[in-house]
Amino acid sequence: MEIATEELYEQLEFRENPLYEQIISDLLEKQYAVIDSFFDLVEVEALRNSLLQKYEEDNFKKAAIGNRTNELVLKSVRGDFILWLNEAEAGPAERLFFNKINALVDYLNKTCFLGILTKEFHYALYPEGTFYKRHLDTFQNDGRRKLSLVCYLNQEDWKPENGGELVLYKEKNGVEIPESFFPFPGRVVIFESQLLEHEVKPVRQERLSITGWLKTR
Ligand SMILES: O=C(O)CCC(=O)C(=O)O
Ligand SMILES: [Fe+2]
Numbered sequence: 001m002e003i004a005t006e007e008l009y010e011q012l013e014f015r016e017n018p019l020y021e022q023i024i025s026d027l028l029e030k031q032y033a034v035i036d037s038f039f040d041l042v043e044v045e046a047l048r049n050s051l052l053q054k055y056e057e058d059n060f061k062k063a064a065i066g067n068r069t070n071e072l073v074l075k076s077v078r079g080d081f082i083l084w085l086n087e088a089e090a091g092p093a094e095r096l097f098f099n100k101i102n103a104l105v106d107y108l109n110k111t112c113f114l115g116i117l118t119k120e121f122h123y124a125l126y127p128e129g130t131f132y133k134r135h136l137d138t139f140q141n142d143g144r145r146k147l148s149l150v151c152y153l154n155q156e157d158w159k160p161e162n163g164g165e166l167v168l169y170k171e172k173n174g175v176e177i178p179e180s181f182f183p184f185p186g187r188v189v190i191f192e193s194q195l196l197e198h199e200v201k202p203v204r205q206e207r208l209s210i211t212g213w214l215k216t217r
Contacts, residue, residue: 020107023190027147032168032191034181039100041156044185046093048153051083051123051208059083060125079130080200082122085210097121097210101149105214114146114214121149121212126164132200134169137193137213144215145193152183153208164203168196183207 019035026033039047054060060081087098101119108114126132137148150166152158165180166189180201181189191198193213200207 014110017107020104020111023104024108024112027190027192031170031195032179032189035188035190036184037186038188039097039151039186041186043093043096044153047097047151047210048155048185048208050091050093051125051153051210054083054123055081055125060123063124076133077135078132078200080124080126080132082124082211084120084122085212097151101212108214115216116146116214117217118144118215119212120215121210124209124211126200126203126207126209128203128205131202134167134197134199136197142213142215143194144217145213146216147214148191148193148196149212149214150189151210152185152187153210154183154185156185158182158184158205162203162205162207163201164205164207165201166198167201168198170196183209 023033023035060083063078063080063082065077085094085097087094090098101121105116105119109116138145154162160182165182168179168181168189168191170177170179181187
């Protein structure tokens, strides 16, 4: 049987991806998606080592509240240290990270008309005893943030007793339903930046991650 050339091209151009489809349907249904093992443990280790090396080299800065016009460091709100990633200067670990993220973004743009044009990501390190109080990621008057994305880079033996869970405050029919997720390595949580308030509970052991935003411009 002959396949029309046009049809063949379409098949080559676009391949349905079950993992991405699951993410999309979860986002539509629940405003968030949790993917365990989005990154495998080898990838997590490479990213963790890169994070720790840059942290030891003193490249991180105390995270601030608000955007550039409204900079204010408030220890009572968040206690993490961050380092923004520059895709153009990515090392091998970060290259691998961006390749995976870009594949997802391409798929979202092809299938969901989300119009993601830019992205921003930073490493984050929460020292023992720190947290990030309940907030909305667009409170920093950044309405361009569409999707928030957090990737956890902790050790394989991360235990619930270590705390540091991400709590998403979902609202259903006027009732608030908090949902907690532990920062297990390789796990990625994606959620609607403009809809879901969330917080990071106090950590009892250093907590490592990459956080970022997919933006409309
Ligand atoms: O690390 C997390 O689980 C969430 C971090 C967060 O909410 C943020 O950086 O805005
Ligand atoms: Fe946040």
